[in-house]
Amino acid sequence: MIPVEAERPRALLAGASRRWVRLLPWAVAFVLCVALLPTTIVVLTADYGLNGGLASALAVAQAAPLLLAVVRPLQAWYVVFVADVAGALALLTVDFQERLLWPFPPMEIVGYVGLCLALGLRERRRTLLLVWLATAGANVGLGFAAPHGTGAKDLLLTILGGVALLLGGALRERYEVQRRLAEQETISEAERGRRTLLEERARIARELHDVVAHHMSVITVQADTAEYRLAALPPDVREEFTSIAATARESLGEMRRLLGVLRNEEAHGELVPQPGLAQIGQLVEATARTVGPVDFTGCDAEVPEAVGLSAYRIVQEALANVVRHAPGAATHVSLSVARPAGEQTDGQTDGQRDGQREGPGGERLTVLVVNEPPLEPPAGPLEVGGTGHGLVGMRERVRLVGGTLDVGPLPDGGFRVAAQLPLTEEDIT
Numbered sequence: 001m002i003p004v005e006a007e008r009p010r011a012l013l014a015g016a017s018r019r020w021v022r023l024l025p026w027a028v029a030f031v032l033c034v035a036l037l038p039t040t041i042v043v044l045t046a047d048y049g050l051n052g053g054l055a056s057a058l059a060v061a062q063a064a065p066l067l068l069a070v071v072r073p074l075q076a077w078y079v080v081f082v083a084d085v086a087g088a089l090a091l092l093t094v095d096f097q098e099r100l101l102w103p104f105p106p107m108e109i110v111g112y113v114g115l116c117l118a119l120g121l122r123e124r125r126r127t128l129l130l131v132w133l134a135t136a137g138a139n140v141g142l143g144f145a146a147p148h149g150t151g152a153k154d155l156l157l158t159i160l161g162g163v164a165l166l167l168g169g170a171l172r173e174r175y176e177v178q179r180r181l182a183e184q185e186t187i188s189e190a191e192r193g194r195r196t197l198l199e200e201r202a203r204i205a206r207e208l209h210d211v212v213a214h215h216m217s218v219i220t221v222q223a224d225t226a227e228y229r230l231a232a233l234p235p236d237v238r239e240e241f242t243s244i245a246a247t248a249r250e251s252l253g254e255m256r257r258l259l260g261v262l263r264n265e266e267a268h269g270e271l272v273p274q275p276g277l278a279q280i281g282q283l284v285e286a287t288a289r290t291v292g293p294v295d296f297t298g299c300d301a302e303v304p305e306a307v308g309l310s311a312y313r314i315v316q317e318a319l320a321n322v323v324r325h326a327p328g329a330a331t332h333v334s335l336s337v338a339r340p341a342g343e344q345t346d347g348q349t350d351g352q353r354d355g356q357r358e359g360p361g362g363e364r365l366t367v368l369v370v371n372e373p374p375l376e377p378p379a380g381p382l383e384v385g386g387t388g389h390g391l392v393g394m395r396e397r398v399r400l401v402g403g404t405l406d407v408g409p410l411p412d413g414g415f416r417v418a419a420q421l422p423l424t425e426e427d428i429t
Contacts, residue, residue, distance in 0.1 A: 036063040048096040073118040103142040120168015200393040220248040276308030299335035310397040318369035318417040326374040373413030
């Protein structure tokens with residue numbers, strides 16, 4: 001078996017988005033190490049009278065681990081804590097002035113406070129509490145051997161170290177809360193988009209049921225009444241019509257049972273006949289009365305019901321976005337039928353876009369909704385509780401019939417929604 005390499009510990013603030021923040025712990029550790037190493041040697045030898053070799057060894061043990069503290073602060077604390085206690089015991093062997101701090105000189109306090117801050121940024125509360133108790137215990141224990149008596153200044157390491165641990169722990173927990181909140185918002189946004197997509201697909205399925213159920217009902221009625229409308233039908237033909245009617249009724253029943261899974265108690269209003277191209281004009285008029293001028297160019301082409309329903313819903317959602325984001329802006333809605341044969345888009349024919357197939361007819365219904373920028377930016381949303389995923393429904397509508405959709409802002413600040421929907425049954429996927 002190949003041994004699995006242990007995960008390398010991350011440096012402090014390694015997850016920060018800004019580079020200078022990620023480099024800050026290394027810079028602080030380097031400055032402390034470079035500043036404290038010679039300072040400790042000079043102070044221990046010149047002021048306290050300690051042997052130069054011993055002072056150098058203590059200085060290295062107390063300052064060098066500060067670089068390790070950026071990655072492994074707890075391991076660095078073990079070394080520094082032992083070195084500080086050893087330094088305090090070593091100072092008992094020399095005669096130094098009473099005005100000098102003991103058991104921990106000022107440069108040791110500075111390095112230890114920086115180390116405690118690093119510990120607070122990395123370790124949990126229980127570890128921080130144990131570190132502080134060990135610090136306080138060593139400080140109090142050494143106080144019993146103080147050569148010049150004890151005072152409040154001898155507890156500086158315990159006080160300042162505790163403050164640094166508390167500050168670092170508070171910063172770490174604040175960062176964790178913000179990180180988890182950002183992750184939760186990302187998950188919530190993804191779930192909201194997925195829920196919107198599923199709701200739109202369920203709504204499309206319910207609407208298509210009403211469209212398809214009409215055709216299935218017509219087939220059933222025609223097959224059932226064929227023997228009465230058509231004289232002298234051969235027995236085998238009559239039996240065939242009876243089989244067609246039975247199959248149509250069975251399919252209609254299966255569809256209704258499936259629809260029962262999709263419908264809910266709030267879907268009663270969706271039982272009405274589904275709208276199509278003929279109702280788009282009424283929709284435009286209602287919007288114009290509400291928010292401002294809307295120009296409409298209609299189309300009287302005969303289109304499949306699924307295409308007409310998709311066109312109506314696309315216009316409905318586009319106008320709803322105008323109401324939400326550009327109230328009062330001049331809006332243009334147009335429906336037209338065109339045959340795009342021979343046109344090129346980015347080196348491809350329209351029939352090649354999004355995998356759409358060109359049928360014998362190749363005609364498409366173009367739905368275009370363009371709004372100009374609003375006269376004044378809206379003070380706030382005119383609707384509350386919106387999902388913010390209206391384009392999801394448009395894309396699902398277009399995908400349903402094998403069309404293409406192009407949406408996006410305009411250079412002047414307006415917005416454009418353009419959909420092309422195939423008109424022939426052979427082109428509808």
